Amino acid sequence: MDDSRETQGVNAFVTGHPVKHSRSPLIHGYWLKQLQLPGSYRAHEVPAEDFATFIASLKNGTSGFVGGNVTIPHKEVAFKLADRPDELSKELGASNTLWLQDGELHATNTDGRGFTANLDERHAGWDRSDRAVILGAGGASRAVIQAVRDRGFKEIHVVNRTVERAQELADRFGDRVHAHPMGALVDVMQGAGLFINTTSLGMDGEAAPTIDFSALAHGAVVTDIVYVPLKTPLLTQAEDQGFAIVDGLGMLLHQAVPGFETWFGRRPVVDEALRALIIADMEKH
Ligand code: ATR
Numbered sequence: 001m002d003d004s005r006e007t008q009g010v011n012a013f014v015t016g017h018p019v020k021h022s023r024s025p026l027i028h029g030y031w032l033k034q035l036q037l038p039g040s041y042r043a044h045e046v047p048a049e050d051f052a053t054f055i056a057s058l059k060n061g062t063s064g065f066v067g068g069n070v071t072i073p074h075k076e077v078a079f080k081l082a083d084r085p086d087e088l089s090k091e092l093g094a095s096n097t098l099w100l101q102d103g104e105l106h107a108t109n110t111d112g113r114g115f116t117a118n119l120d121e122r123h124a125g126w127d128r129s130d131r132a133v134i135l136g137a138g139g140a141s142r143a144v145i146q147a148v149r150d151r152g153f154k155e156i157h158v159v160n161r162t163v164e165r166a167q168e169l170a171d172r173f174g175d176r177v178h179a180h181p182m183g184a185l186v187d188v189m190q191g192a193g194l195f196i197n198t199t200s201l202g203m204d205g206e207a208a209p210t211i212d213f214s215a216l217a218h219g220a221v222v223t224d225i226v227y228v229p230l231k232t233p234l235l236t237q238a239e240d241q242g243f244a245i246v247d248g249l250g251m252l253l254h255q256a257v258p259g260f261e262t263w264f265g266r267r268p269v270v271d272e273a274l275r276a277l278i279i280a281d282m283e284k285h
Contacts, residue, residue, distance in 0.1 A: 009038030012263040013068035015054065019043045021285075023278055024069055027256045030277055031268035039264050041068075048073055055081045058098070059105050067099030067106075067263050069256075075109075075139075082107035091172070092142050097259040111140075112147030114255025119223065121254070121270070122246045126221045129193020130154040135185070136199035137165035140225055144198055145173050157188040160199075189215040195243075197224040197234050208233035213241045224248050228282060249278060 014024040020043060028041035044065075046054045051074050057063040070078040075094035079085050082095060083104040089095040095107035119126040132153045134141055137160035148156055156177045160166035166179035180188055189195065195216060202208030203226045211234060213222060222238035227248035235245045253270045261267045 009040065010066040010263060011039060011064055012041045012259070013044040013065050014041070014071060015044045015046045015051075015068060015074060016071035017045060017047050017073060019045045019071065022071060023252065023281060024071075024256060026277060026281060027253060027274065028260055030274050031260055032264070035264075035266050035268065037264050037266065041263075044068070046074070048077075051077055052081065055105070058100065059083075059103075061100075067097070067259070069259055070096050070098060072139075079107055081105070088112065088146065091146060094139070094142070096255070097262070099259075099262045108258070109143055110255040110258045111143035111251070112150070113258060114251040114253070115144050115147045115225070116151055117254035117257070117270075118248075118250030119221070119246055122250060123221050123244055126194060126223075126246070127151045127153070129191075129217055129220070131192040131217075132156050132194040132196065133185075133189050133192045134158045134196045134198060135201075136160060136197065137162070137169050137179075138198065138200075141198035142169065142172075144196055144225065145169055145177060148194070148196070149173055149176055153194070157192070159185050159188060186212065186215055189213070191215070191217050193217045193220045195220060195222045195238070197222075197226065197232070200226065202226065202233040204228055208237075211237055213238050213243055216243060219244070221246060225251055227252060230279065230282070249275060253278070 014022050022043055025041055025043050032039055075096055079089050079095040085107040089107050089109045092109050095109050097108050097110050099106050132148050137158055158166040158169055159180045161182055163181040170177040170179040221244045223246040224232045224235050225248040226232050230247050239245045
């Protein structure tokens with residue numbers, strides 16, 4: 001860690017459009033305080049037409065930031081404008097974490113690491129089976145497919161209302177990933193040890209379809225990357241049917257860890273107080 005980072009601290013951002021609903025400043029602010037670090041992390045709204053200018057100012061050092069997080073709608077452009085995107089970002093075609101190093105802009109995507117770290121923390125052994133079912137083929141499902149594949153699942157079944165989108169992802173992520181229409185859901189759930197919802201079904205109080213999870217393997221885990229509400233209708237159904245469930249809030253918290261460590265030089269811990277802080281914030285809005 002260099003001296004300036006130690007004494008004055010460095011500044012990091014989360015950018016998006018809009019970005020005011022982002023909970024990232026709360027998460028990083030909590031860790032900065034807990035670790036008694038002098039840096040800052042703040043929301044910095046940038047509309048799409050100004051994003052390239054913002055990245056240029058980041059690269060030439062005039063922005064005042066050492067790096068930050070990127071959210072909707074900038075993740076794909078951030079990847080394209082980075083000098084050194086890593087392999088994870090290259091395969092996804094999108095980056096959510098940027099940092100300057102030796103005058104070059106590096107980029108990664110931490111969503112997949114957030115996904116696996118959350119399951120490792122809340123349900124160790126979640127990765128013991130060979131077969132996973134992923135519902136949804138939108139932007140949010142990509143990092144999940146990549147993470148599940150990289151953890152070693154041998155058969156990954158992506159089920160989506162628009163099967164063409166699932167097929168695009170099967171083509172992108174290799175021959176362990178298979179695409180199916182909604183009608184195939186029950187069939188592909190046979191014997192699966194992991195079920196992941198990546199769709200917006202059941203988000204924010206919206207109705208969700210009824211799913212019969214009984215075809216899953218004994219001891220299977222059901223998780224949702226949606227965390228508003230914390231216990232989504234799909235998780236409630238899976239729990240009522242006797243399956244272990246893991247909510248999606250931990251993915252949000254854990255995906256923040258690598259960025260914080262890179263910008264501020266200390267590896268933070270996802271603890272219960274942080275989780276409680278975000279839940280309290282969710283209850284306010
Ligand atoms: P994100 O980037 O957050 O994943 P998205 O790209 O809009 O958002 O994708 C949303 C996902 O939820 C998609 O898989 C979408 O299915 P389609 O690809 O067929 O649109 C799925 N989804 C949303 N509403 C749905 C509904 N009512 N029934 C089934 N799937 C739905």
